[in-house]
Structure formats: C-alpha cells, structure tokens
Amino acid sequence: MNRTSGDGQLPGTVDREGTGEADTNAGADAGADADIGTDAGSNSRSPPAPALTPSSLHSCSRELADVSFGAILDTDDEARIQWATPDGLEVVGRGVAARFTARGPDRFETVRKQAERTFAELDHDGPTVARPRAFGGLSFHDSHDGRDNRGRDTDTASNTPWSGFAAASFVVPRVLVTRCDETTWLTAVARDAETATERLHSWHDRLADFPAMRPSGSAPGVAATERTTSPAAWTDQVERALQRIETTALTKVVLAQSLSVSLEESIDVPATLERLRRQYPNCYRFLVDHDADASGTFFGTPPERLVSKRGDHVETEALAGSAPRGETPEADEEFADRLRDSEKVQHEHGLVADAIREQLTPLARKLTIDEQTVRRLATIQHLQTPIDATLDGDRHVLELVETLHPTPAVGGMPPEAAWETIRETETFDRGWYAAPIGWFDGDGDGEFAVGLRSGVATDETVTLFAGNGLVADSDPAAEWNEVQLKFRPILDELQPAGADGIEDITGDVHSQ
Numbered sequence: 355m356n357r358t359s360g361d362g363q364l365p366g367t368v369d370r371e372g373t374g375e376a377d378t379n380a381g382a383d384a385g386a387d388a389d390i391g392t393d394a395g396s397n398s399r400s401p402p403a404p405a406l407t408p409s410s411l412h413s414c415s416r417e418l419a420d421v422s423f424g425a426i427l428d429t430d431d432e433a434r435i436q437w438a439t440p441d442g443l444e445v446v447g448r449g450v451a452a453r454f455t456a457r458g459p460d461r462f463e464t465v466r467k468q469a470e471r472t473f474a475e476l477d478h479d480g481p482t483v484a485r486p487r488a489f490g491g492l493s494f495h496d497s498h499d500g501r502d503n504r505g506r507d508t509d510t511a512s513n514t515p516w517s518g519f520a521a522a523s524f525v526v527p528r529v530l531v532t533r534c535d536e537t538t539w540l541t542a543v544a545r546d547a548e549t550a551t552e553r554l555h556s557w558h559d560r561l562a563d564f565p566a567m568r569p570s571g572s573a574p575g576v577a578a579t580e581r582t583t584s585p586a587a588w589t590d591q592v593e594r595a596l597q598r599i600e601t602t603a604l605t606k607v608v609l610a611q612s613l614s615v616s617l618e619e620s621i622d623v624p625a626t627l628e629r630l631r632r633q634y635p636n637c638y639r640f641l642v643d644h645d646a647d648a649s650g651t652f653f654g655t656p657p658e659r660l661v662s663k664r665g666d667h668v669e670t671e672a673l674a675g676s677a678p679r680g681e682t683p684e685a686d687e688e689f690a691d692r693l694r695d696s697e698k699v700q701h702e703h704g705l706v707a708d709a710i711r712e713q714l715t716p717l718a719r720k721l722t723i724d725e726q727t728v729r730r731l732a733t734i735q736h737l738q739t740p741i742d743a744t745l746d747g748d749r750h751v752l753e754l755v756e757t758l759h760p761t762p763a764v765g766g767m768p769p770e771a772a773w774e775t776i777r778e779t780e781t782f783d784r785g786w787y788a789a790p791i792g793w794f795d796g797d798g799d800g801e802f803a804v805g806l807r808s809g810v811a812t813d814e815t816v817t818l819f820a821g822n823g824l825v826a827d828s829d830p831a832a833e834w835n836e837v838q839l840k841f842r843p844i845l846d847e848l849q850p851a852g853a854d855g856i857e858d859i860t861g862d863v864h865s866q
C-alpha cells in the first residue's frame with residue numbers, strides 16, 4: 355500500500371564479512387566478528403550503487419551438544435539475532451558474513467537482488483536445517499529513513515527509538531546455532547571454505563565451555579512510563595479516523611500508540627524473551643541487534659505470521675479482532691463468543707481475510723481459506739483464519755512479503771487511504787513495528803512474522819508499540835482498552851508479579 359512517498363528508489367548496500375566496504379565485494383576476511391559494514395543506503399543523496407559481481411559464501415555445520423542460546427547471545431561479539439517459531443525452530447546468530455540493506459519503496463526487491471547474487475555462490479556443507487539464512491526486517495513505511503513519520507529529522511523529532519534502523523536490513527550471521535527436532539547444529543559462514551572450517555572449530559571449542567541452561571532472570575522493574583498518546587488525544591484521533599471512514603473510501607484503519615518505559619535496572623533482552631516463551635509458547639520470538647548504528651535492540655513475541663514459504667507452498671493468516679481472556683472458563687468463552695458473534699468484529703476480520711485472498715490469488719494456482727477459529731494467548735484472544743496457497747511459479751518469499759505488507763490487520767483498507775491516515779494521525783514513528791520480521795534463504799524460502807507485541811530496548815528503557823483496528827462504529831474507549839491489552843505481554847515481563855499495571859481510559863488500574 356505504501357508506494358506513494360519516500361524519495362529513495364536507490365539500491366542499497368551489500369557488505370560481506372563486515373569489512374565496512376559497502377557496495378563492493380569485500381576483500382580479505384576481516385576476522386571473526388570484526389566491525390560491521392556501514393549503511394550507505396541510508397543516505398538518500400548517495401549515487402546508485404555500482405553493479406555487483408557475485409562473490410562466494412561458504413558454510414559448514416556440525417552437531418552440537420545442547421547449549422544455552424541466551425549464553426550465546428550474551429557474549430560481547432558483534433551483531434546478534436534470535437528467531438524462534440511456534441513450531442519449534444530456534445536460531446541464534448552472531449557476527450555478519452553478509453549484509454543486505456536498502457531503502458525506499460523498492461527495498462524488498464533491492465534486498466532480494468543483493469541476496470540472490472550472494473546466495474548464488476553459496477556452498478553449504480551440512481544439513482539443510484543448519485543452512486545459512488539472512489535474518490532481519492523492514493520498516494512499516496516506505497519513507498522510513500531515520501526520520502520520524504512526519505518527516506522531521508530524528509535529531510529534532512521527539513525521541514524516536516528507531517534512529518539508525520535502516521528501512522530494510524538483513525544479515526547472514528557468521529555463526530549460527532540452530533535447534534530443531536531436539537537436535538542442535540553449529541554453522542560457520544565465511545567467504546572461503548578454509549575460514550569457514552576454522553571458524554566452525556574455534557566456535558565449537560568455545561561453546562564447549564558454555565552452560566546448557568542460563569537463568570532467565572527476573573523483571574527489571576518499571577520506574578516510570580510515558581505515553582505518546584494520552585486518552586484525550588486518542589479519543590480525538592479515533593474520532594477523526596471515524597469521520598474519514600464515514601466520509602471517504604476508508605473502511606478500516608489501524609491506529610497505534612507507543613509507551614516508553616523507564617526501567618529500574620538494565621534489561622536483559624534474551625532473558626526477557628525466555629520468560630516470554632513460557633507465557634506465550636505459541637508465538638514467535640525475535641531479537642534483532644545487528645546494526646552498530648541502531649539505537650536499540652528490537653525484540654518481541656508476535657502471534658501473527660505474515661507469510662511462510664517452502665517451495666511452492668505458502669502459509670499465511672488473517673488475525674484481527676481482539677478480546678481479553680476471561681478469569682473463568684465461562685467468562686473466557688463469553689469473550690470468545692462476543693468475538694464470533696459481533697458484526698463489527700466479523701466485518702473488521704473479513705476485510706483482512708478478503709484482502710489477503712485478493713493479494714495472493716494472482717500468484718497462486720490453489721488457495722485454501724480454512725475455518726475461522728479463536729486464537730487464545732495468555733492475556734488476549736483473537737479471531738484467526740488460516741490461509742494456504744500453492745504458488746503458480748517460482749517466487750522469492752520477499753515477493754510475497756512485499757505483496758502482503760501491510761495486511762489490513764496492521765494497516766487498513768483501502769491500503770493507500772489507510773496509510774495516509776496513519777501518517778497524518780499517529781504522532782510517533784512506527785519504525786519496524788507492525789512490519790515484516792524474519793528470514794529467507796538461498797532458495798527464496800523463508801518465514802516472516804508481523805513485528806507486533808514488540809519493543810525497542812536500550813539499557814534501561816523499552817519503547818513498546820501496540821495498535822488496534824478501527825471500523826465504523828468503533829468506540830474510542832473500547833479501542834483504547836484493546837490497545838492496552840497488547841502492551842501487556844512485554845510490560846508484564848518488565849515488572850515483578852503483583853506490581854500495579856497500567857491505567858485504562860476510565861482510570862482503572864489493571865493489575866498485572
């Protein structure tokens with residue numbers, strides 16, 4: 355939907371092995387986890403990048419005794435990523451063997467082309483599950499360039515936590531540890547086979563001293579919270595959006611808020627994610643901290659799959675319509691019934707499912723829309739419709755990501771009008787919130803979640819993001835309360851059990 359603005363049509367940057375020589379084939383290997391490349395793509399006035407010639411990427415794997423992923427993320431090596439799916443794949447990565455960055459509306463295609471060149475020369479010695487993958491994400495808006503969504507420079511904008519986040523940024527880590535089906539693999543990636551083998555052995559020796567388990571710690575405690583959007587401002591924003599719904603072609607728009615949390619102690623993001631795993635075992639978990647320029651670590655536990663692609667098989671879903679969990683099974687079922695029976699929620703949900711069907715139909719030779727269900731998470735429940743497709747030909751997962759992002763579950767309908775409403779209404783920078791986050795490989799397969807139930811962490815702050823879909827008849831107070839439910843997954847993990855929660859629009863405090 356977001357094709358209108360943004361000055362950047364520029365190709366981005368490929369940097370292999372972290373030499374810092376963007377847009378060139380990197381020279382000699384700079385040693386394990388040396389400095390990470392610069393992001394030339396972030397300068398809108400830089401000339402187009404020169405044509406790239408392919409360079410090789412070598413990787414090798416060996417099986418590993420189980421090791422704490424948190425401990426691997428804890429070392430002071432450069433660049434770290436974590437990715438875990440509800441169906442059991444878990445990966446952590448350190449260092450940068452190759453980096454792909456881009457900006458502007460063409461960033462999906464630019465990254466894909468950079469990656470195709472690099473992966474074309476990939477030589478992997480190991481099982482498929484442990485193959486090198488590129489991990490990262492993209493900004494929600496096409497125009498993201500280190501400015502906030504109102505076009506102000508980040509220097510003058512009020513505290514965007516997204517400074518230094520590129521509009522698209524992916525890395526193939528130098529070292530990957532992959533757990534799947536109770537087997538753990540170590541993979542090393544380098545520009546030549548000899549370096550990859552050396553790296554594999556040295557990390558294998560290093561990891562032998564790592565613990566198999568690491569304490570998941572305790573909540574850092576919340577000292578203070580600050581909102582981007584007061585209840586009064588929210589009511590005003592919702593009413594203006596409803597007016598657009600009444601008087602223009604807009605039928606749905608998702609408005610969001612951010613909540614900046616000052617902590618009592620430093621946050622340990624991997625430990626926080628580990629605690630979140632216990633509460634939200636059927637959600638994704640991710641952590642992206644791969645750019646030295648970025649002002650924080652983006653992490654979260656999204657429930658929503660944007661798309662997964664393996665060969666010609668594609669899975670996605672419509673996830674929209676939210677209600678709290680009940681205190682008793684009966685109350686819980688009552689909330690679920692209200693979701694199922696509400697004409698407004700069904701309309702809101704139906705817009706999402708219809709849009710996904712329309713977007714995928716031209717790319718698919720078969721499309722199956724499964725039966726609608728209620729997806730129950732620890733603190734919230736949603737209407738969910740699983741959607742499967744068989745592709746009509748060979749496509750890269752980034753093509754599907756570009757087609758689907760943003761679904762009306764996080765943007766709205768029609769896409770252009772929703773995007774404009776979001777830009778003109780929200781007073782904070784969405785950055786990578788509600789945008790695609792995930793991985794792809796050399797075959798163009800991959801999986802992306804929607805970057806929800808997420809936040810950006812620095813040492814003693816976390817900025818959280820949450821939104822809700824508005825349609826005709828939406829009530830500002832009810833929408834406010836649903837947004838607050840979506841802050842809860844991470845907020846609950848930041849404060850000790852029993853601490854006071856956050857106020858709803860009526861001034862009531864929900865205990866966490």
Ligand SMILES: C=C(O[C@@H]1C=C(C(=O)O)C=C[C@H]1O)C(=O)O
Nearest residue numbers: 674675676763806820821822823
């Ligand atoms: C926008 C968010 O969630 C999305 C919006 C939903 C809704 O409007 O009911 C439900 C699930 C998500 O697709 C969020 O978590 O911030």
